[in-house]
Amino acid sequence: MMSDVTLINIKEEILAENKGRATKLRAGLDDKGIFLVNFMSSPGSGKTSLIVRTIEQLRDQFRIAVIEGDVDSAVDAERVAEEGVPAVQIKTGGSCHLTAAMVEKGLDALSLESLDLLFLENIGNLICPVGSDTGAHLNVALLSVPEGDDKPLKYPKIFKTADAFIVNKTDVLDYFDFDLESFKRRMRRLNPEAPLFEVSCKTGEGVDLWSRWLRGRVRAPAS
Amino acid sequence: MMSDVTLINIKEEILAENKGRATKLRAGLDDKGIFLVNFMSSPGSGKTSLIVRTIEQLRDQFRIAVIEGDVDSAVDAERVAEEGVPAVQIKTGGSCHLTAAMVEKGLDALSLESLDLLFLENIGNLICPVGSDTGAHLNVALLSVPEGDDKPLKYPKIFKTADAFIVNKTDVLDYFDFDLESFKRRMRRLNPEAPLFEVSCKTGEGVDLWSRWLRGRVRAPAS
Numbered sequence: 001m002m003s004d005v006t007l008i009n010i011k012e013e014i015l016a017e018n019k020g021r022a023t024k025l026r027a028g029l030d031d032k033g034i035f036l037v038n039f040m041s042s043p044g045s046g047k048t049s050l051i052v053r054t055i056e057q058l059r060d061q062f063r064i065a066v067i068e069g070d071v072d073s074a075v076d077a078e079r080v081a082e083e084g085v086p087a088v089q090i091k092t093g094g095s096c097h098l099t100a101a102m103v104e105k106g107l108d109a110l111s112l113e114s115l116d117l118l119f120l121e122n123i124g125n126l127i128c129p130v131g132s133d134t135g136a137h138l139n140v141a142l143l144s145v146p147e148g149d150d151k152p153l154k155y156p157k158i159f160k161t162a163d164a165f166i167v168n169k170t171d172v173l174d175y176f177d178f179d180l181e182s183f184k185r186r187m188r189r190l191n192p193e194a195p196l197f198e199v200s201c202k203t204g205e206g207v208d209l210w211s212r213w214l215r216g217r218v219r220a221p222a223s
Numbered sequence: 224m225m226s227d228v229t230l231i232n233i234k235e236e237i238l239a240e241n242k243g244r245a246t247k248l249r250a251g252l253d254d255k256g257i258f259l260v261n262f263m264s265s266p267g268s269g270k271t272s273l274i275v276r277t278i279e280q281l282r283d284q285f286r287i288a289v290i291e292g293d294v295d296s297a298v299d300a301e302r303v304a305e306e307g308v309p310a311v312q313i314k315t316g317g318s319c320h321l322t323a324a325m326v327e328k329g330l331d332a333l334s335l336e337s338l339d340l341l342f343l344e345n346i347g348n349l350i351c352p353v354g355s356d357t358g359a360h361l362n363v364a365l366l367s368v369p370e371g372d373d374k375p376l377k378y379p380k381i382f383k384t385a386d387a388f389i390v391n392k393t394d395v396l397d398y399f400d401f402d403l404e405s406f407k408r409r410m411r412r413l414n415p416e417a418p419l420f421e422v423s424c425k426t427g428e429g430v431d432l433w434s435r436w437l438r439g440r441v442r443a444p445a446s
Contacts (some may be wrong), residue, residue: 042265043349043378044370071350073376094380096319096350124377125348126266127294127319146369146392147267153296154347155266157317169369175395 022100025135035218036118038136043124045144046168048076049201051119057211062116067106069098096128100135126155144169149183159190171200245323248358258441259341261359266347268367269391271299272424274342280434285339290329292321319351323358349378367392372406382413394423
């Protein structure tokens with residue numbers, strides 16, 4: 001049993017160190033007028049698609065770049081780069097979430113002077129990214145319809161802590177037993193305040209509402 | 224940088240300890256003639272549905288029980304218990320995978336004398352469960368159509384190491400840009416041998432083929 005106790009201490013130490021680093025990173029971004037948004041979800045919920053759709057909506061108002069986290073590939077960064085915005089790929093090589101130190105390395109690869117809005121795509125995972133501060137000003141959680149409306153029961157921490165929610169793939173609502181009202185009730189029990197956006201990154205439906213809300217957050221002073 | 228080095232050592236120590244525990248657990252199950260199958264996938268890929276469908280197919284030939292892993296709920300165990308088989312729920316309270324020690328606790332809650340086949344539903348996650356031996360004789364990875372055909376590129380380790388693959392939700396292939404041939408090519412590059420089953424747990428299509436194959440594995444001497 002001793003080794004378990006040791007692990008928890010190490011974990012807390014590392015989380016505390018990460019928190020300090022993230023706070024410093026956020027302050028540095030504030031100084032430069034850059035707003036950092038962290039996107040979290042399961043694999044395949046549509047983080048990259050949402051980022052691409054949001055870039056389409058906001059590229060005329062903001063200078064945007066993207067940092068992509070992945071265990072072992074650069075396919076997402078390549079897809080984002082096709083939009084003509086700077087994209088950095090971080091390969092974690094096994095780690096299940098991004099840390100502030102990894103984001104720092106991503107920032108080193110970008111021209112921060114010519115940037116207003118930075119998107120961070122976290123590793124596809126509903127557990128590990130929660131609680132590891134990336135330095136972001138806004139933490140967005142995505143859930144896609146095929147994953148099921150019971151996810152707030154099973155992964156409460158991400159639903160408790162996210163600043164905004166996206167339900168993606170609403171175009172396939174008819175083909176799945178996903179009850180939007182049940183989902184909302186379960187999610188509201190954990191998080192009564194955070195805004196929820198229903199979108200389909202495939203058809204584009206709902207992306208305008210989400211983008212308009214995000215635009216307001218970027219213009220507001222950083223929290 | 225020192226803390227990173229420390230973390231890696233601790234992790235390796237714990238993995239080694241877990242491996243020893245898992246090997247012992249597997250030997251104990253062999254003695255009792257129990258075959259343990261570990262199901263791994265993202266949240267919402269259909270692990271519970273596949274387990275329920277497989278129970279329907281094999282309950283006449285084997286005495287079956289299920290250990291369900293979850294971060295924080297018992298909804299899956301309740302669903303399995305409706306099938307009339309013994310179900311144990313393990314709540315990890317934050318941990319992103321099951322360990323052999325957790326499975327041991329699950330076994331303590333079951334009557335092992337009246338058991339042939341034991342299903343283990345791991346935490347919904349494509350990263351953490353890989354590499355942490357649960358004591359299972361067979362490791363099955365699921366991917367569902369809505370998650371996308373690029374997942375072998377992004378999460379190679381689970382595709383490299385699993386003993387069998389299930390592509391679930393084939394009933395919605397028409398509604399998603401999921402190219403089954405691309406997926407197979409990507410998966411085969413990592414794992415040329417493991418059998419792949421295409422199923423729809425919703426319609427039941429393909430479940431018979433998978434169940435027949437599994438029945439053969441249970442009857443064969445444990446590996």
